[in-house]
Amino acid sequence: MIHLQNLSKTYTLNGKHKVVADNITATFPTGVAVALLGRNGAGKSSLLRMISGAMLPSSGKVLSTGTISWPVGFAGSFNGDLTGEQNCRFVARIYGVDTDELLHFVEDFAELGDHFRLPIRTYSSGMRSRLAFGLSMAVPFDTYLVDEVSAVGDAAFRAKSNRVFNERMAKAGAIVVAHGMGLLRETCHMGAVLERGRLTFYADIEEAIAAHMENMRQGQAQQA
The missing domain is CATH 3.40.50.300 (P-loop containing nucleotide triphosphate hydrolases)
Structure with a gap:
């Protein structure tokens, strides 16, 4: 509520x-x-x-x-000098979730390849969005x-995003x-x-x- x-x-x-x-x-x-x-x-x-x-x-x-989650897909809070992986590790520690499980989910979901271990500032806006949405779905929230x-x-990515989102909504x-x-x-x-x-x-x-x-x-x- x-x-x-x-x-x-x-x-x-x-x-x-x-x-x-x-x-x-x-x-x-x-x-x-x-x-x-x-x-x-x-x-x-x-x-x-x-x-x-x-x-x-x-x-x-x-x-x-x-x-309550942060606005799903919001990428504005990423640290541009840290890698995608490092940003995810930071979030995992803040929310007290298993770091390895979160990293595995986000890396697989976002489909960033080697860029996952490169600084966020090198990402395109689409790459940042995919990382942000994957990270949003990796942390369980009540709302x-x-x-x-x-x-x-x-x-294809929108279809996958909608499928995972509907699973969370259950x-x-x-x-x-x-x-x-x-x-x-x-x-x-x-x-x-x-x-x-x-x-x-x-x-x-x-x-x-x-x-x-x-x-x-x-x-x-x-x-x-």
């Missing part, structure tokens, strides 16, 4: 304020995959980062009864935070951000729509998608 208690986040730039979370109080239930929907710039990625602990809210709290998992790698929950409604329908049972800093829960994923599409339609009408 993840509980957001009076969670607020405001960005300020050049005297202008943008509210992405406006005193949100909501609960993501245990063991359920929830789609997080919202228009571009609504603050979905910011909300995931606050839930993961990577970003502090302006006010309020994130409470949890289980373990996975997913930001566009389907965008990782080529078609034993865990998730909060999933994706632009593809097909992926959300396949993965999630519930939905939450973030609009103008407010978060609205829907017990049925189809109701959440319908509400999101209506927000999109209204936004396009206002711009016309």
Whole structure:
């Protein structure tokens, strides 16, 4: 269970304020995959980062009864001077998982070959993404935070990623951000729509998608 208690986040730039979370109080239930929907710039990625602990809210709290992943596939925290293997060893020690098992899984999954033992700064963006996703799947969590998992790698790698992710979902929950409604329908049972800093829960994923599409339609009408 993840509980957001009076969670607020405001960005300020050049005297202008943008509210992405406006005193949100909501609960993501245990063991359920929830789609997080919202228009571009609504603050979905910011909300995931606050839930993961990577970003502090302006006010309020994130409470949890289980373990929460970092945003799946996020490669921004790698140390560029360390090798892929060394970065994985560091994460294994932090989370207290078997180092050899984690290294074996990630090396096999990411398909980096000799690059696994070269510095991260030599990697392409695709290689970093494959390493990041493999590392995300190698550590067991109660809730996975997913930001566009389907965008990782080529078609074959995406298929493998989705298969492994679905295996993890059999034993865990998730909060999933994706632009593809097909992926959300396949993965999630519930939905939450973030609009103008407010978060609205829907017990049925189809109701959440319908509400999101209506927000999109209204936004396009206002711009016309």
